[in-house]
Amino acid sequence: MSLKEHLSFVTKGTFSVSDYLHSVQLIINELVLINHLVDDIDLVIVTFNGLKPSFCEFTTSIHIKNIFLLFDELLEKLVDFEIFMQCDEH
Secondary structure, X not given: OOHHHHHHHOOOOOOOHHHHHHHHHXXXXXXXXXXXXXXXXHHXXXXXXXXXXXXXXXXXXXXXXXXOOOHHHHHHHHHHHHHHHHHHHO
């Protein structure tokens, strides 16, 4: 399986957002090493596709507001949203 295919199959599963995003970042770094850059919009789409349904509210709000996020901005917002969801559960 190519790295780009592997990137498209990465999912959050039971991992924390930080661990999930770290696994995405590792694949991105490997792609960069072989001089195969991935656009931010593609990274954002791949990241959204790998999220669990519990993040539907987050992804929907980004789409509805028509906000374009860079991958680094998305990382920060996803971690914040995960913290919010954990606080909301308690």
